[in-house]
Amino acid sequence: xxxxxxxxxxxxxxxxxxxxxxxxxxxxxxxxxxxxxxxxxxxxxxxxxxxxxxxxxxxxxxxxxxxxxxxxxxxxxxxxxxxxxxxxxxxxxxxx
Amino acid sequence: xxxxxxxxxxxxxxxxxxxxxxxxxxxxxxxxxxxxxxxxxxxxxxxxxxxxxxxxxxxxxxxxxxxxxxxxxxxxxxxxxxxxxxxxxxxxxxxx
Numbered sequence: 001x002x003x004x005x006x007x008x009x010x011x012x013x014x015x016x017x018x019x020x021x022x023x024x025x026x027x028x029x030x031x032x033x034x035x036x037x038x039x040x041x042x043x044x045x046x047x048x049x050x051x052x053x054x055x056x057x058x059x060x061x062x063x064x065x066x067x068x069x070x071x072x073x074x075x076x077x078x079x080x081x082x083x084x085x086x087x088x089x090x091x092x093x094x095x096x
Numbered sequence: 097x098x099x100x101x102x103x104x105x106x107x108x109x110x111x112x113x114x115x116x117x118x119x120x121x122x123x124x125x126x127x128x129x130x131x132x133x134x135x136x137x138x139x140x141x142x143x144x145x146x147x148x149x150x151x152x153x154x155x156x157x158x159x160x161x162x163x164x165x166x167x168x169x170x171x172x173x174x175x176x177x178x179x180x181x182x183x184x185x186x187x188x189x190x191x192x
Contacts, residue, residue: 043143044140044143045143046142046143046146047139047140047141047142047143047183050142050167050183050185051183053167054167054168054169054181054183058169058181066166066167069165069166069167070162070165071146071149071150071162071165071187072150073150073154085150085154087143087146087147087150089146091167
């Protein structure tokens with residue numbers, strides 16, 4: 001029960017599903033014994049990642065705090081081989 | 097030239113215009129002598145606020161660093177008097 005989990009297991013990638021799908025995934029991580037969960041998103045899903053973190057914190061895991069937020073730019077190569085930049089966010093929630 | 101500016105003057109609210117409108121506003125603040133600019137947004141504009149910060153930092157004001165990022169939930173009352181929650185973000189860029 002106290003085994004150490006890898007970073008990937010504790011990372012939730014937010015995409016285009018409704019926010020509650022990701023909220024459930026984050027809450028499940030915390031309930032499974034994780035004390036830190038990372039929420040990641042790119043592009044338009046960034047707003048949904050913030051919604052996810054806020055809903056978890058306000059409604060479901062009230063001792064979870066926003067420990068860190070990082071933003072970055074990733075380079076995406078599309079099918080035609082052209083590069084474009086997309087913003088990304090990484091929100092770390094922690095109950096520690 | 098070294099007069100102290102109020103927080104509001106240094107705050108750019110990101111809405112639904114193209115990101116470059118807000119990039120220009122932020123760059124103008126820095127060029128006008130501010131060493132700290134806050135970028136704020138709510139709801140779906142949050143992604144655009146992150147884009148704005150990243151474009152400023154990568155292309156226009158390369159000594160600007162992300163000093164702080166805060167997320168929060170605001171309660172909005174609509175015309176029918178019903179409350180709804182909306183996520184918000186506040187990104188602080190600084191050249192100090």
